[in-house]
Every structure is written in structure tokens, then in C-alpha cells.
Amino acid sequence: QSALTQPASVSGSPGQSITISCTGTSSDVGSYNLVSWYQQHPGKAPKLMIYEGIYRPSGVSNRFSGSKSGNTASLTISGLQAEDEADYYCCSYAGSSTKVFGTGTKVTVL
């Protein structure tokens, strides 16, 4: 299993929308609608933001949305806010009860 590929960094101004990509293979992202996304602020534990590709847990802002096309999943943050500055990780089910994480993306709010 190889880590899913994410851009190292993405930036945007307050109020803008940004999209983080997460590219895998036909053995993981492409085969299952089971991508999850996590937000991690410095020194903190990650927090679930999206599960099963498109669903938001209770309490997560509707400014966060997920999608998938082929072997690439995406997380879009609309109406970017200062508090969204963090690291973001995708994770996909990879069959045989295993999971693989993405390489992580640092989001900077300009």
C-alpha cells in the first residue's frame, strides 16, 4: 500500500473556496466510496470532517464538502476562514479491512 497523494500546500484568502485533492488507485479510492477527511491543528489530535466521501459528522460546518471522481477524492472548503488553517489528511479504505492515509496538505489562510 502506498500513501495517497495530496498537494503539500494549498492557500486562499478569507471568503474564498479551496479544494484539496487526494489521488489514489483503483485499489483504494477508485474502488470504494469510503474516503474520510481529517483536520489537524498544531499539537492537536486530528478531527473527522468528512466520512464515506460526502457526509459531514454532526457539528462540522457545511462549508466543508467532499466529492470523488475516479481515483481522486476532493475536499472543498468554501468561505475560507482563519480557523480553517490547519493540516488536512484524506484516508481511504483499501480492501481486506485495511486503510491508507494521504500525505497531508497544509492549508494557509492568507
Add this chain to the structure above:
Amino acid sequence: QLQLQESGPGLVKPSETLSLSCTVSGGSISGSSYYWGWIRQPPGKGLEWIGSIYYTGSAYNSPSLKSRVTISVDTSKNHFSLRLSSVTAADTAVYYCVIDFNLYWFDPWGQGTLVTVSP
């Protein structure tokens, strides 16, 4: 609401075995239809899934760590544990215990505990 808390030594010597426990509060391990997992994060690096276990003992581990990892569950103490053998400096990381929901996503997470491998 279920909460998780990691505990264990913060320093392990190379070639020895790393041992961590995760205590579950707010509910029973055996009364929950969840998997219980471990994830680690080396300093300044990304996340890596280590493995997950059901309260019956059915466990699944990362292929890359499989030969060194043992995850176990103790329902009487309402905790689950991680053992990682033959550690090297590359195993230095923050280790998180998590609920592995349906074996598909992780929520919630413990606060994490830093384990350093050093002589």
C-alpha cells in the same frame, strides 16, 4: 460520549517492545459495535494506520507493520493495547488510539502520546 486516553512509557530503547494502552470511558468496549484502532504520526510527518481490533479479538493490521504489531483487547478493564516489537528510531511518533467506525473511518481520537525510541 465515548472518550479514549492513551497511556504508556514515553521512552523505549531500540530493539525493545513498545507497549501502550488505551482506556475507554463513557461506554463499554464489549457493548459497542465498534472496532478499536491505533494510528501513529512521526514528528512533522503524516498519519499511518497501524491496526484495529473488535472486542471479540478479531484484528486487522497494516501490511507494512503486520509482523511487529500485536493489538489486544481486555474487556474486563475496558481497554485495548498495542505492542510493537523490535523498535527503531523510525518508530518514534505520537501514537493515537481511535474508534475505527465500521473499519471505514476514525472518530473520535484520543489526545495522543509521544513515544521516543532512543538508547
